[in-house]
Amino acid sequence: MAIFDDEPKKKARPHEIGQDLSLLSVGELTERIGILRDEITRLENELKAKDSTKSAAEALFRRE
Template structure:
């Protein structure tokens, strides 16, 4: 509990790379795997979008 009401409450991170996994249950491990898979999908989508933007920019500047 925070001493003052205006202090930010620290939320635990859902997953931290390299953290000790030995105390997690199978359900907790499965949940983290799903969380990380969703994050990988999100990162790949952003990477694809940035690649498409870069390709469009390169095509625009090659015309002239």
């Protein structure tokens, strides 16, 4: 039984903007690209949802 088994493990950040990439392997870089692409898709979907809500609100208040 190891002494340090009960210590909580720190969750590594998958990517930090501006981080030094020179020490990462090709696999790690590929994984991070996938993570960032997924995040971009998530952000774009949220932007579309907010734009739809904004357009609906503008249409409602433009009624004359």
